Amino acid sequence: MQSFRYVILLCVLVYSPLGFGESLFDQKDKQNHLLVSACISAGSYAYFRSEKYSRFSSIMGSIAITTFVGSLKELVDPSLDSQDLQADTIGMGTGLLLGITFDW
Amino acid sequence: MNLLIMLVLLVGVSSYAATKKKTIVSVNSIYNSIQDIKLGNSTTSSQEQFSLSVELGFRFFRTHQLIIASTQTTDNLRSDIGLGLRFDLPGFFYIGSTAKDLQLQKKSYPVNTSGYFHTGISDVNESGVIVKAGYTQWGFTMDIFLFNKITYLTTNASVYSVQGNSYFVSGVGLGAEF
Numbered sequence: 001m002q003s004f005r006y007v008i009l010l011c012v013l014v015y016s017p018l019g020f021g022e023s024l025f026d027q028k029d030k031q032n033h034l035l036v037s038a039c040i041s042a043g044s045y046a047y048f049r050s051e052k053y054s055r056f057s058s059i060m061g062s063i064a065i066t067t068f069v070g071s072l073k074e075l076v077d078p079s080l081d082s083q084d085l086q087a088d089t090i091g092m093g094t095g096l097l098l099g100i101t102f103d104w
Numbered sequence: 105m106n107l108l109i110m111l112v113l114l115v116g117v118s119s120y121a122a123t124k125k126k127t128i129v130s131v132n133s134i135y136n137s138i139q140d141i142k143l144g145n146s147t148t149s150s151q152e153q154f155s156l157s158v159e160l161g162f163r164f165f166r167t168h169q170l171i172i173a174s175t176q177t178t179d180n181l182r183s184d185i186g187l188g189l190r191f192d193l194p195g196f197f198y199i200g201s202t203a204k205d206l207q208l209q210k211k212s213y214p215v216n217t218s219g220y221f222h223t224g225i226s227d228v229n230e231s232g233v234i235v236k237a238g239y240t241q242w243g244f245t246m247d248i249f250l251f252n253k254i255t256y257l258t259t260n261a262s263v264y265s266v267q268g269n270s271y272f273v274s275g276v277g278l279g280a281e282f
Contacts, residue, residue, distance in 0.1 A: 060255035064280030068131040071158045079180045
């Protein structure tokens with residue numbers, strides 16, 4: 001089961017950015033969005049797990065917090081960019097998968 | 105749609121979040137629809153707008169939160185930042201309840217209702233010129249906890265006033281409290 005998780009994680013990490021082609025992840029800004037979102041979601045997931053919340057609750061909490069931070073960043077920017085939010089979502093998924101895979 | 109959900113869930117539920125509160129911080133991300141409120145026989149047509157808003161709340165009393173709210177419309181014509189209060193309403197719009205009422209209503213229904221008010225500064229883009237104006241917003245929120253005690257689906261209905269105009273705002277979003 002554990003090795004299966006690693007395979008899925010590897011596939012997501014490798015193929016998710018490639019799936020969007022040159023339009024999205026060639027931009028430095030989007031890469032930053034992805035990276036920061038992954039860090040926030042993985043960190044918040046680990047925090048909730050350390051607070052003895054269930055895995056499901058931790059995932060949901062992590063999604064809410066990462067969405068909040070991503071939205072806040074868009075509000076601070078001069079204009080809303082939906083591609084930034086897409087990058088945030090993919091980063092969030094990647095971060096969560098990291099947390100779940102390593103069973104934090 | 106939000107109003108419909110509110111009406112459907114109006115019967116037979118009581119406060120959940122307000123009874124179990126040990127939380128300090130809440131965060132909400134909400135996607136809103138904004139419609140102009142027309143009075144009298146006005147025939148001018150107005151376009152529906154959409155906005156993205158975030159709210160950060162700090163609970164300073166069992167049922168009261170200090171909230172910082174920020175909103176930006178998707179067409180980037182208006183952005184606000186404001187400060188206000190949110191107060192949980194134990195049960196559905198059960199105004200005037202006491203802490204004892206809260207303790208008595210410890211049915212674990214995963215729904216919480218609250219009222220809120222915030223006011224602040226709005227930057228309105230009028231033909232390329234940014235005009236600053238004061239705004240106020242008040243309304244009701246219903247939070248539905250999604251089978252866990254951290255995250256909830258939030259819906260709200262509110263009235264937003266800026267530059268002498270009033271708008272009806274309804275929104276759906278995701279929130280968490282911890």
